[in-house]
Amino acid sequence: xxxxxxxxxxxxxxxxxxxxxxxxxxxxxxxxxxxxxxxxxxxxxxxxxxxxxxxxxxxxxxxxxxxxxxxxxxxxxxxxxxxxxxxxxxxxxxxxxxxxxxxxxxxxxxxxxxxxxxxxxxxxxxxxxxxxxxxxxxxxxxxxxxxxxxxxxxxxxxxxxxxxxxxxxxxxxxxxxxxxxxxxxxxxxxxxxxxxxxxxxxxxxxxxxxxxxxxxxxxxxxxxxxxxxxxxxxxxxxxxxxxxxxxxxxxxxxxxxxxxxxxxxxxxxxxxxxxxxxxxxxxxxxxxxxxxxxxxxxxxxxxxxxxxxxxxxxxxxxxxxxxxxxxxxxxxxxxxxxxxxxxxxxxxxxxxxxxxxxxxxxxxxxxxxxxxxxxxxxxxxxxxxxxxxxxxxxxxxxxxxxxxxxxxxxxxxxx
Amino acid sequence: xxxxxxxxxxxxxxxxxxxxxxxxxxxxxxxxxxxxxxxxxxxxxxxxxxxxxxxxxxxxxxxxxxxxxxxxxxxxxxxxxxxxxxxxxxxxxxxxxxxxxxxxxxxxxxx
Numbered sequence: 001x002x003x004x005x006x007x008x009x010x011x012x013x014x015x016x017x018x019x020x021x022x023x024x025x026x027x028x029x030x031x032x033x034x035x036x037x038x039x040x041x042x043x044x045x046x047x048x049x050x051x052x053x054x055x056x057x058x059x060x061x062x063x064x065x066x067x068x069x070x071x072x073x074x075x076x077x078x079x080x081x082x083x084x085x086x087x088x089x090x091x092x093x094x095x096x097x098x099x100x101x102x103x104x105x106x107x108x109x110x111x112x113x114x115x116x117x118x119x120x121x122x123x124x125x126x127x128x129x130x131x132x133x134x135x136x137x138x139x140x141x142x143x144x145x146x147x148x149x150x151x152x153x154x155x156x157x158x159x160x161x162x163x164x165x166x167x168x169x170x171x172x173x174x175x176x177x178x179x180x181x182x183x184x185x186x187x188x189x190x191x192x193x194x195x196x197x198x199x200x201x202x203x204x205x206x207x208x209x210x211x212x213x214x215x216x217x218x219x220x221x222x223x224x225x226x227x228x229x230x231x232x233x234x235x236x237x238x239x240x241x242x243x244x245x246x247x248x249x250x251x252x253x254x255x256x257x258x259x260x261x262x263x264x265x266x267x268x269x270x271x272x273x274x275x276x277x278x279x280x281x282x283x284x285x286x287x288x289x290x291x292x293x294x295x296x297x298x299x300x301x302x303x304x305x306x307x308x309x310x311x312x313x314x315x316x317x318x319x320x321x322x323x324x325x326x327x328x329x330x331x332x333x334x335x336x337x338x339x340x341x342x343x344x345x346x347x348x349x350x351x352x353x354x355x356x357x358x359x360x361x362x363x364x365x366x367x368x369x370x371x372x373x374x375x376x377x378x379x380x381x382x383x384x385x386x387x388x389x390x391x392x393x394x395x396x397x398x399x400x401x402x403x404x405x406x407x408x409x410x411x412x413x414x415x
Numbered sequence: 416x417x418x419x420x421x422x423x424x425x426x427x428x429x430x431x432x433x434x435x436x437x438x439x440x441x442x443x444x445x446x447x448x449x450x451x452x453x454x455x456x457x458x459x460x461x462x463x464x465x466x467x468x469x470x471x472x473x474x475x476x477x478x479x480x481x482x483x484x485x486x487x488x489x490x491x492x493x494x495x496x497x498x499x500x501x502x503x504x505x506x507x508x509x510x511x512x513x514x515x516x517x518x519x520x521x522x523x524x525x526x
Contacts, residue, residue, distance in 0.1 A: 256462075260442060260443070260444065260463075263442040263463075263482050263484070263485075264441050264442050266484065266485040267423070267436060267439055267441065267442065267485060269485075270421040270436045270437070270485050270487075271436075271437065280485065284484065284485075287484065
């Protein structure tokens with residue numbers, strides 16, 4: 001917009017030189033009157049040219065031209081001032097709306113001015129408003145996301161707190177169970193130790209039994225040998241008894257014949273009368289001796305019979321003993337085999353018991369370590385639960401803050 | 416002086432008998448051939464036999480269990496059995512040996 005300056009305007013035509021003003025007495029009065037009015041602020045005042053002449057008229061014409069120029073400039077300034085005031089008012093309204101109601105939509109891009117000084121300021125103000133709008137939009141979106149995320153964090157934290165509480169309860173129960181398991185493991189280890197000791201004692205007993213059975217078998221063999229010797233002796237005794245019986249039979253036969261001879265001698269003595277009495281006495285004595293011999297042989301026969309029965313019984317006993325010892329040897333061998341099997345089984349049992357004992361010792365140690373670890377885990381879980389509660393509280397507080405932020409951001413209307 | 420007689424005391428099946436010693440020729444062991452039978456009962460084991468002559472003069476053998484011996488006894492101590500008390504003809508009397516009664520037999524009458 002081009003502005004007219006006094007330099008590029010056509011100068012007004014110079015006043016007619018009339019040698020003097022009408023009347024010729026006025027002087028510079030119109031000029032000073034106009035200047036006084038101007039000094040008082042009346043820029044509409046003009047010097048009356050008709051009453052001036054010469055240089056005064058020319059000066060008054062220049063003054064009037066100057067006042068016209070000032071008036072034009074003043075009008076232009078007023079118009080510009082009005083426009084500036086309007087734009088500033090709009091900016092103030094937008095700023096007040098922003099401050100009071102958070103409205104950022106009051107200021108539009110059409111709010112511009114031609115003022116070279118105010119234009120950049122308004123442009124900057126518009127940029128600030130636009131930047132605030134962008135911030136508000138982004139903060140609003142971020143607040144919504146933050147609220148959503150805070151809700152999710154709160155839900156997750158609540159879930160985590162619940163899980164931590166359940167986990168803590170479960171770990172507490174597990175710890176209690178492990179504690180019981182520790183006691184049970186200790187008891188099992190003690191029992192396993194007792195079993196191992198008993199198995200070792202059983203192994204020693206089985207070894208002793210094996211030795212005893214070996215001695216038993218040797219004793220059986222010795223008894224069998226002795227029984228065979230006894231049977232042999234009994235057979236020899238039986239033969240000798242038979243021989244004695246034969247001898248006794250001979251003696252008995254002789255005694256019987258002697259008795260018979262004595263009887264007949266007594267008969268002969270009886271027939272001889274007085275002369276045969278001595279003979280009869282001798283015969284009677286002889287017969288008495290023969291009867292004694294017969295009684296003795298009879299007694300010997302009875303003894304021989306008893307000896308035969310006894311030897312037969314002894315032989316039977318020896319045979320029975322032999323059979324019994326053979327059976328005893330077989331039983332001893334079977335028992336030895338059984339004891340060997342038992343010994344092998346007991347050895348395995350003893351080894352297994354030792355292994356079990358060692359395993360249970362390790363189990364007890366491991367269980368104690370697990371119990372200690374569970375106690376630490378329980379402590380950590382307790383801390384985790386506490387932290388979860390704190391996190392839940394923080395998440396709840398964060399949710400409240402996010403909601404508060406969203407509420408605050410809602411106050412700013414960017415669109 | 417009281418007259419005496421020698422008697423031979425013997426046993427058959429546990430019963431004591433006595434006979435005139437002069438009737439016995441000898442005392443022997445039992446043999447296989449038949450004897451006079453068992454008029455005094457069946458001997459338990461018959462280890463002895465009395466050899467004597469019958470009234471007909473035949474040599475006979477009586478199997479007995481035991482010969483107790485020859486003893487001289489008073490004739491007065493011998494008692495004849497009354498005929499109604501005799502069983503057969505062999506037992507003819509009795510002799511009391513203390514409280515025991517011993518039957519007297521006549522060997523010659525044994526067929």
